[in-house]
Amino acid sequence: MATNIVQEISNELDSLNRSERKVAEVILADPQAATRSSIAVLARAAQVSEPTVNRFCKRFNTAGFPDFKLHLAQALASGVPYVNRNVEPDDDAESYTNKIIDATIAALVQAKKNIDPQTINLAVDQLIQAKQIMFYGLGASGPVATDAQHKFFRFNIPVTAYDDILMQRMSAAASSTGDVIVVISYTGRTKDLVDVAEIGRQSGATVIGITAPNSPLADHCSIVVDVDAPEDTDVYMPMTSRIMHLTVIDILATGVTLRRGPDFLKHLKAIKDSLKDTRYPAK
Template sequence: MAMHDLIARIRSRVDDLNRSERKVADVILQDPNAAIGMSIATLAQAATVSEPTVNRFCRNFETKGYPDFKIQLAQSLAGGTPYVSRSVESDDDAAAYTDKIIGATIAALDEIRRGVDPKRIERVVDHLSQARQIHFFALGASAPAAFDAQNKFFRFNLPVGAYNDVLMQRMIAAASHTGDVIVVISYTGRTRDLVEVAQVARESGALVIGITRDGSPLASVCTDILPVDLPEDTEVYMPMSSRMIHMALIDVLATGVTLRRGESFLPHLRTIKESLRPTKFPPKEG
């Protein structure tokens, strides 16, 4: 995580703060733009804490004090769209929840764009480019990303499958061999079945890539991961932004494999695309 991205650092450490410091974090994350304009006394009052607590909070985030903290907060805002915690509330009208959902998705995509590690992308593209066959595993709301991946990767003249049935996943994992790549997609990385399937695949000799939360149980058993670490309430609401992130990363990986194949592979892709032409009505003229 970039050191200048103060908002992301605060958000990632909220659960580790004490009760008083968490109040300060909540006020800042609710409206970072407003926090920049607050004096230390105003922020302390808004968080119902003392001024020394605000100073202690600032020093916890490697700043010299409140003025330096506000400078870094402004730099963080200037660096991109912050992911402000704006959960959907039960009394939101259509305008409110539409704005929150789309805004959160835009912010999440922007944060992934700024935080993604190109070396990790290159490494995962290497694994996929050298695969004998590829399987995409996911469950629940992550399943659409797995089937989207199948739709993109079958074009590379490789055996490709997407599965959202645990028993089928387990059998395929057990039958895997060296040279097979299994990509497991999970936002939380805490789904017991997927962790067990990933372990079975590793024991069978497959290379297992996780698109999941860094430090999760799933990440710990994968050969390599693309981390997706974004705040999202999956206990009450279905995953929203994370699903779009997963699909965006699948697009990135598919593009990487396409470029790795070189220009000589483009006619093959063009042939597949042209095969769909008879299935569509021609565009209207004028």
């Protein structure tokens, strides 16, 4: 998966020595300013020597500080600085609001770069011809599976969401050729979900994984939509990963809608029209 240098620095933060971490923290605090800084100014800001800054830059596979600044500028070219700063205990509402929103936007920009359109096409191919679709998710992925059910019931395909492992195991065992199981897991390391993916494959179903690349779950799926958010859900509660998964569900639902063709829009309109009497008029 392609990554930018700001993401790499953030990911490596805990493995840096004390001096390198000072340099990293100055850069992550204001990446744009770092692209305009001289090595002397950056060294003073981090309270380290200029050779320390150079060693830091070479650690991230650049030739030195000028080359590092070029990579940094390229990483910020999308207009969304990928700065994975943890919320601090003394952050005020404005600070943590901005941090959470910025982190989410940055994660979605990264997903835009990394999700393979050909894989999306393959997944849509299977979904549109499925006899039935089952969405599986546990924990924070459970509501994502439910959201998928809310989207996909509109397509006149039998669809169910399961967030209970026993129901997942039984429905996977009862599946057959022509059925599609979509397993949603950020880490791809939840043993129960790996097991149900294997059960589904053995039963003849097509198993689509929305999960981390090269994970145990990915190894047991027919098709893998890679979603790799920079979020350690072993430590922190899921935030950006959940938003990315919801976005992938929207992408797949849109793909199925477009494959249905313009005549299918009448069906979608009828569903929307059925809600009119349940709402007060907009002001």
